[in-house]
Amino acid sequence: MRLHGMRFFNFVFPPRPKSAAIAKERLKIVLAHERAGNHAPDFLPRLQKELIDVVGRYVDIRDDMIRVSLGKSGETSLLEINIEIEAAKAKAKLGSAVPA
Amino acid sequence: MRLHGMRFFNFVFPPRPKSAAIAKERLKIVLAHERAGNHAPDFLPRLQKELIDVVGRYVDIRDDMIRVSLGKSGETSLLEINIEIEAAKAKAKLGSAVPA
Numbered sequence: 001m002r003l004h005g006m007r008f009f010n011f012v013f014p015p016r017p018k019s020a021a022i023a024k025e026r027l028k029i030v031l032a033h034e035r036a037g038n039h040a041p042d043f044l045p046r047l048q049k050e051l052i053d054v055v056g057r058y059v060d061i062r063d064d065m066i067r068v069s070l071g072k073s074g075e076t077s078l079l080e081i082n083i084e085i086e087a088a089k090a091k092a093k094l095g096s097a098v099p100a
Numbered sequence: 101m102r103l104h105g106m107r108f109f110n111f112v113f114p115p116r117p118k119s120a121a122i123a124k125e126r127l128k129i130v131l132a133h134e135r136a137g138n139h140a141p142d143f144l145p146r147l148q149k150e151l152i153d154v155v156g157r158y159v160d161i162r163d164d165m166i167r168v169s170l171g172k173s174g175e176t177s178l179l180e181i182n183i184e185i186e187a188a189k190a191k192a193k194l195g196s197a198v199p200a
Contacts, residue, residue, distance in 0.1 A: 013132060013134050013176060024136060025133070025134060025135050025136050026132075026133070026134040027131070027132070027133050027134075028130075028131070028132040028133075029129070029130070029131055030128075030129070030130040030131075030132075031127070031128070031129055031130075032113060032126075032127070032128040032130075033125070033126075033127050033128075034113050034125060034126040034127075035125050036124060036125050043158045043159075046158070047154065047155065047158060050154045050157075051151065051154060054147065054150045054151060054154055055147065057150075058143045058146070058147060059143075076113060
């Protein structure tokens, strides 16, 4: 098990006020790419749309509920996608989704 | 900017011995899903294969270079995919990849 327990869970989803937590779901995608050198191509920005498309097969995503950040530090590129989804829609869609 | 600087980069990719770093690239995908309740369906395991397929369009992935961890803590599910890719192959493939 490579996950780091509660510390990591709190790290990905910082605690939020209780009032905002009702019937909301959150999804976070983090993509990190450590390249062999600074000159290696960075494909994360191109990957971004495709990943959102895939996730969209499982849950309903409204454009105004997505936040995307792209960062870089040395040889590492980091893409972070935050999506707020509505629980009810998510459930309905999941019931019928049968990925090939 | 929602990323947290060097601390976060070190967190996603723990430092490794210099000798192992030569001409290797690493890709990490972290998916975190905070559900509205414990009874909400968990679709991360089903999403896993599709995400790897998408990434496979950008880089060559050998099955023995993938490590997948799935964790759960309360209402949050966490999927972590670690992929080692070979720099040369990655570049070759990137040159011809034109996502629609």
